[in-house]
Amino acid sequence: MKYSTLTNLIYAEGKTVEPKIGDGATLLQWSDRHAYTVIEVKKNYILVTRDIAERVDQNFEKGPQEYKYQLDPDAAPVRANLRKDGKYYIGDQVLKIGYRHEHYDYSF
Structure with a gap:
């Protein structure tokens, strides 16, 4: 898992919700977060698309x-x-289901 900031660590540890088409999702990166939408749900994976996030x-x-x-x-x-820990991953980054959030850390 590649998230480092305390905020992203806290987001990653919460309970995973059952995904539904149209749900928001957030990809937790090192210190940034990116907004996605669930477009398809299968038994062991979901398909998502990156949202347009306008500040x-x-x-x-x-x-x-x-x-x-x-x-x-x-x-x-x-x-x-979907992995054995009950979380969804894109590569080695957690995709948190149930909320949509964008954040850029300008300190890097």
Whole structure:
């Protein structure tokens, strides 16, 4: 698992919800997070697409970030596999199901 910040670690450890088509999802990276939408559900994996996340706050690098999300009709589907720990992964990164969140860490 490649998440490092305390915030992403806390998000990754919560209970996994049963995914449904249309649910939001968040890919937890080192310190960034990216918004996705569930488009297909299978027994051992789901397909998701990256959302268009438009930043709507005026805080720039120093304040809280707020985004408006919409589906990207041109986004390529990505497979997230269900592992024995009950979490979904894209590669070695946790995909948290049930909420959609975008965040860029400008300190890197």
